Amino acid sequence: MDVDNSDNTTGVGSSLDIEQSLLHQFSCMGTTDKDELIKQLQKLLGSPSPLNYSTAEFFLDMNNWNLQAAICSYLDIDAPNVLPSMALVSDPDASETENVEPNTQFRKSWHISNSGTESWPVGCYVQCADGDCFGGQRVHLPALQPGQGAYVVVEMTSPPIPGIYQSKWRACSPSGSYFGDPMWAILTVVEQGTIELTEQLSHFNELGAIPPLMPQVPNPFVPHTFHRDNKQDSAPPDEMC
Numbered sequence: 746m747d748v749d750n751s752d753n754t755t756g757v758g759s760s761l762d763i764e765q766s767l768l769h770q771f772s773c774m775g776t777t778d779k780d781e782l783i784k785q786l787q788k789l790l791g792s793p794s795p796l797n798y799s800t801a802e803f804f805l806d807m808n809n810w811n812l813q814a815a816i817c818s819y820l821d822i823d824a825p826n827v828l829p830s831m832a833l834v835s836d837p838d839a840s841e842t843e844n845v846e847p848n849t850q851f852r853k854s855w856h857i858s859n860s861g862t863e864s865w866p867v868g869c870y871v872q873c874a875d876g877d878c879f880g881g882q883r884v885h886l887p888a889l890q891p892g893q894g895a896y897v898v899v900e901m902t903s904p905p906i907p908g909i910y911q912s913k914w915r916a917c918s919p920s921g922s923y924f925g926d927p928m929w930a931i932l933t934v935v936e937q938g939t940i941e942l943t944e945q946l947s948h949f950n951e952l953g954a955i956p957p958l959m960p961q962v963p964n965p966f967v968p969h970t971f972h973r974d975n976k977q978d979s980a981p982p983d984e985m986c
Contacts, residue, residue: 779810786804786819787801790816799921800922801815803921803922829859829861829924829925830863830925831859831925832858833927836856836929837856838853838854838930845903846934847907849903850901850903852901853899855928857894857895857897857916857926857928858893858894859894864889865889866919870886870916871886871899872884873914874914874923877904877910879901879902879910879930880900880901881899881900881912881914884897884898884899899930903934908933909933910933914930
């Protein structure tokens, strides 16, 4: 990006003044520590919205960790006011108590939409931004028009060790800047065979329950037995034949 000191139309001159101010600030900075360079870039480009660590690292790495070149690239390519807008419509598979056995393949999906007024540029994608990615790979997004939606589906594999895991995924612009709502995958990995045992235990009440009484149907092949009361059985001897 070239800096022109000549007079310009209204708005352009003020933008150049800001860029010149930034150039003057980092001209006094001299360091080769990558973490320090990331912090400096975040500080210089942290207004009006904060610049996240991954985005700062991306621009510095793209420009061979040259702070001045990274700032120029950011202002030319991906200023915050031109980032796409994305909203998470629904999380169909959201369940913090869902049990999955170790090393099990599964799919995670999110329903997202373009919540802005501009079409998404070609080349946007979704990637894991934090936590355990569960082996999920980057998924490219379509160039959605304003108001359009799409489903993001990621193939994942549960970790080998039981426990509770979480994964944070973000939509990225073609240059690598995060935008829109975060998407989460929260997984509970249980011991192998636990799910089957739990299902068996859930049927124990049914197996141990007393079966309902069936209606008694008389057997036509068994003769009926008639019982006399005590008075009839004790009739006087002279009345008997």
